[in-house]
Amino acid sequence: xxxxxxxxxxxxxxxxxxxxxxxxxxxxxxxxxxxxxxxxxxxxxxxxxxxxxxxxxxxxxxxxxxxxxxxxxxxxxxxxxxxxxxxxxxxxxxxxxxxxxxxxxxxxxxxxxxxxxxxxxxxxxxxxxxxxxxxxxxxxxxxxxxxxxxxxxxxxxxxxxxxxxxxxxxxxxxxxxxxxxxxxxxxxxxxxxxxxxxxxxxxxxxxxxxxxxxxxxxxxxxxxxxxxxxxxxxxxxxxxxxxxxxxxxxxxxxxxxxxxxxxxxxxxxxxxxxxxxxxxxxxxxxxxxxxxxxxxxxxxxxxxxxxxxxxxxxxxxxxxxxxxxxxxxxxxxxxx
Amino acid sequence: xxxxxxxxxxxxxxxxxxxxxxxxxxxxxxxxxxxxxxxxxxxxxxxxxxxxxxxxxxxxxxxxxxxxxxxxxxxxxxxxxxxxxxxxxxxxxxxxxxxxxxxxxxxxxxxxxxxxxxxxxxxxxxxxxxxxxxxxxxxxxxxxxxxxxxxxxxxxxxxxxxxxxxxxxxxxxxxxxxxxxxxxxxxxxxxxxxxxxxxxxxxxxxxxxxxxxxxxxxxxxxxxxxxxxxxxxxxxxxxxxxxxxxxxxxxxxxxxxxxxxxxxxxxxxxxxxxxxxxxxxxxxxxxxxxxxxxxxxxxxxxxxxxxxxxxxxxxxxxxxxxxxxxxxxxxxxxxxxxxxxxxxxxxxxxxxxxxxxxxxxxxxxxxxxxxxxxxxxxxxxxxxxxxxxxxxxxxxxxxxxxxxxxxxxxxxxxxxxxxxxxxxxxxxxxxxxxxxxxxxxxxxxxxxxxxxxxxxxxxxxxxxxxxxxxxxxxxxxxxxxxxxxxxxxxxxxxxxxxxxxxxxxxxxxxxxxxxxxxxxxxxxxxxxxxxxxxxxxxxxxxxxxxxxxxxxxxxxxxxxxxxxxxxxxxxxxxxxxxxxxxxxxxxxxxxxxxxxxxxxxxxxxxxxxxxxxxxxxxxxxxxxxxxxxxxxxxxxxxxxxxxxxxxxx
Numbered sequence: 011x012x013x014x015x016x017x018x019x020x021x022x023x024x025x026x027x028x029x030x031x032x033x034x035x036x037x038x039x040x041x042x043x044x045x046x047x048x049x050x051x052x053x054x055x056x057x058x059x060x061x062x063x064x065x066x067x068x069x070x071x072x073x074x075x076x077x078x079x080x081x082x083x084x085x086x087x088x089x090x091x092x093x094x095x096x097x098x099x100x101x102x103x104x105x106x107x108x109x110x111x112x113x114x115x116x117x118x119x120x121x122x123x124x125x126x127x128x129x130x131x132x133x134x135x136x137x138x139x140x141x142x143x144x145x146x147x148x149x150x151x152x153x154x155x156x157x158x159x160x161x162x163x164x165x166x167x168x169x170x171x172x173x174x175x176x177x178x179x180x181x182x183x184x185x186x187x188x189x190x191x192x193x194x195x196x197x198x199x200x201x202x203x204x205x206x207x208x209x210x211x212x213x214x215x216x217x218x219x220x221x222x223x224x225x226x227x228x229x230x231x232x233x234x235x236x237x238x239x240x241x242x243x244x245x246x247x248x249x250x251x252x253x254x255x256x257x258x259x260x261x262x263x264x265x266x267x268x269x270x271x272x273x274x275x276x277x278x279x280x281x282x283x284x285x286x287x288x289x290x291x292x293x294x295x296x297x298x299x300x301x302x303x304x305x306x307x308x309x310x311x312x313x314x315x316x317x318x319x320x321x322x323x324x325x326x327x328x329x330x331x332x333x334x335x336x337x338x339x340x341x342x343x344x345x346x
Numbered sequence: 347x348x349x350x351x352x353x354x355x356x357x358x359x360x361x362x363x364x365x366x367x368x369x370x371x372x373x374x375x376x377x378x379x380x381x382x383x384x385x386x387x388x389x390x391x392x393x394x395x396x397x398x399x400x401x402x403x404x405x406x407x408x409x410x411x412x413x414x415x416x417x418x419x420x421x422x423x424x425x426x427x428x429x430x431x432x433x434x435x436x437x438x439x440x441x442x443x444x445x446x447x448x449x450x451x452x453x454x455x456x457x458x459x460x461x462x463x464x465x466x467x468x469x470x471x472x473x474x475x476x477x478x479x480x481x482x483x484x485x486x487x488x489x490x491x492x493x494x495x496x497x498x499x500x501x502x503x504x505x506x507x508x509x510x511x512x513x514x515x516x517x518x519x520x521x522x523x524x525x526x527x528x529x530x531x532x533x534x535x536x537x538x539x540x541x542x543x544x545x546x547x548x549x550x551x552x553x554x555x556x557x558x559x560x561x562x563x564x565x566x567x568x569x570x571x572x573x574x575x576x577x578x579x580x581x582x583x584x585x586x587x588x589x590x591x592x593x594x595x596x597x598x599x600x601x602x603x604x605x606x607x608x609x610x611x612x613x614x615x616x617x618x619x620x621x622x623x624x625x626x627x628x629x630x631x632x633x634x635x636x637x638x639x640x641x642x643x644x645x646x647x648x649x650x651x652x653x654x655x656x657x658x659x660x661x662x663x664x665x666x667x668x669x670x671x672x673x674x675x676x677x678x679x680x681x682x683x684x685x686x687x688x689x690x691x692x693x694x695x696x697x698x699x700x701x702x703x704x705x706x707x708x709x710x711x712x713x714x715x716x717x718x719x720x721x722x723x724x725x726x727x728x729x730x731x732x733x734x735x736x737x738x739x740x741x742x743x744x745x746x747x748x749x750x751x752x753x754x755x756x757x758x759x760x761x762x763x764x765x766x767x768x769x770x771x772x773x774x775x776x777x778x779x780x781x782x783x784x785x786x787x788x789x790x791x792x793x794x795x796x797x798x799x800x801x802x803x804x805x806x807x808x809x810x811x812x813x814x815x816x817x818x819x820x821x822x823x824x825x826x827x828x829x830x831x832x833x834x835x836x837x838x839x840x841x842x843x844x845x846x847x848x849x850x851x852x853x854x855x856x857x858x859x860x861x862x863x864x865x866x867x868x869x870x871x872x873x874x875x876x877x878x879x880x881x882x883x884x885x886x887x888x889x890x891x892x893x894x895x896x897x898x899x900x901x902x903x904x905x906x907x908x909x910x911x912x913x914x915x916x917x918x919x920x921x922x923x924x925x926x927x928x929x930x931x932x933x934x935x936x937x938x939x940x941x942x943x944x945x946x947x948x949x950x951x952x953x954x955x956x957x958x959x960x961x962x963x964x965x966x967x968x969x970x971x972x973x974x975x976x977x978x979x980x981x982x983x984x985x986x987x988x989x990x991x992x993x994x995x
Contacts, residue, residue, distance in 0.1 A: 049596055049597060049598045049599075049747040050598050050600075050601070051597075051598035051601045051745075051747060051767045053767070053768065053865065053867075053993045053994060054598060054601035054602075054604075054605060054767055054768055054769070054993070055598070055600075055601055057768075057769070058601060058604045058605070058769075062604075065467060065471075065653075065654070066355055066646070066653070066654040067355070067358060067653060067654070068355050068356065069355060069356025069357060069358055070356075071356055072353070072354055072355060072356040075353060075354075076353055079350075079353055082350075228747075266600040269640075270600075273636065273640075297353075301353070302644065306352050306353070309350070309353055310350045311350075
């Protein structure tokens, strides 16, 4: 059903009242000087990221609304060697109805129709995911391009993207070649991501920078800018397989790059922190950072995603505490 | 689930009840704390109102002359016993004080926010923990035997003057080391910052600090500064002084913009050190200003007692709108952030003035408020020149990702504290030694030298012309030149020659220090020459004593104008004239008054017992001739301290 996807490549949430999907990032020609001028001070960024993420806490009365939004922003993810169609179907059911009936009932109308932003799987699991999500409006995201190391032959990586799109993926999470960043070959990085973007066609491209392997925040900012110039619709921190995953400093750096890119081009690029975000409080910190640095528009699935596998369960527990005063019993939290 | 509406954070009010209770408990007795006996109330009564609501919080009776005299007498009575305690006992008392402060941080923060309008996030989250750090640092110094040190003693009763809006984090930075050194401290506070100060003084007393050792007076600053029996060391220079941020083209612009949250907007630009002036390199100026405007428009004004508030009301109504109008007439572009300001209270939206020229009145003015005045520069050299042409900044912030650029900029600034690529930086407490003097030396330091004209003017101008080149020399090269003078002098006055040599050698080891902070940060305390020092000597001062003075003052890189008796030390004088750059050091038969009135001195030392009161008043250091035989003390005085914070990462 590729035609259907071309009309609505990225569906945000819910019914007809949703705003139209954002215009895609057209990208820019590569500009080496623009990249070279970028500087990030690691220490100042780290302390500011912590301050910004914690300085305006969410009032308890508002917290359920924030946590439900966090669910609506989550790319529910399974990226394991032992994934099977059955496992993916189970996860898809969780994506359609993330909270059990008891919790949904207790949270009232706000929780009705709540679902995750997407389901994120490996290429081989795309058909199973599509079948399980049919009619739900929840897009399927596939990791691609030699995930997670990105060191398979370039033509095979481009072909993998193409085949994932053909198999029915609405969104493609590619990994970049870290060596282009580490060796300062920004033009090569631009060309690589550009090729992936072209291979994506109507599917949205998320560029995984694998920031834990890039060495410095200045390089994170430069890689972010190059990825956006190359037409990435989202920039994403990590594969979840690096030694260090999403951190607040890295997130602040990428959000600032997104704002600078918007100021220059008017194009809005999404942000996806992934890996290591597993507590409800973490989700609120990241959302606070995004709201403060990028603005309210970024707290929508069109511009922000959590890449997470265990976050959803933690949010369910926290919601239980908020509405009942205690965590839900295991049988009240359907397994994903 | 319907569409994605905006997520609201909700409000987070901080309970004001304990603070209101404290105010009720102390109603009618505010005005003087820690000195026995009621306040005589010689001064005027003032009402303290909450800037956010206008509600009167308290009525304070300002201290009159008799109250001040009582306080000083009480402090004097307590000081001897306090100074006689072993260092660890004073440290113990300071730690108990710290524990009491820590237990009441919430109360103090609310009091501060109520009386000043500063957001709770600033008072509780940032400022008061720093106040506590100062107390702990002073306690450690006393424990480590660094206070007061061998051969030194406390000054006595120290008067500390504070600026409007100064809080415990500002005055404890001086009071804590003064107490650690064995002084009694009498703190002046303006009415607008008095409630928290009284509360802290009460805590100090309750924690067992001997009565009278630390005392807070709400009075006029002058009334305390001129009172009998109190020493006001390190008095802040009068007049407008505001912080300066310098942003180079290779800076992390986003971080530099965000740092202004802490260094300017958090306190509404109302404190003396706030970074209300900005120099930004022309090539990135537009990018920087547009990020800045964007961030200003995202600040949250509101109730100071809400945890989410960034901007509180201003403590004092200033003529900010008129000021901006004047700036606009001078050609400035005025950006005023369109923020939803509360209707009651003295709220003012943050303002950015760009396109100002150095000559603009708006740039020269020391107005306080959330108004950032920006100029551009083209090169590193121009940035330094522009900064040098402004009213010296008390604190400065330098942003550059290039170490050499940052270092060159920082060292060219006159600011007492320079922070590189960071917001407030670590605390840099005064050493307790700053509040001590050598045993047996009377010490009556006073304010900065007054401007004026006189015969000394030409001499000081000549010294000023010669000084920068001299200070730029390597310390060893300066010592070699002085040693050559000594050689020429050796035949005629071997005593003076020996002292000249010894002083010059000592001056090659200035008292600079470096401290490694967690995270790889470096806190540097750098001894820098003052510039030109004037020295007034008694007529019987020996040539050898003068030789020490010259060797150390000039050896540290200063120019020197010395008033000597008319016959003077001829041999020393001619040796110096021949051996040192022309005009750098001048020994002249000036009357003390004339030298004191000379324009352009950076420090004035008086060693003359016969000098009149007016001269002593102008002097930055008064001592007797025995000070000239204390090389260590001369070394300490011959340098000013600049603090440099270089964060790691």
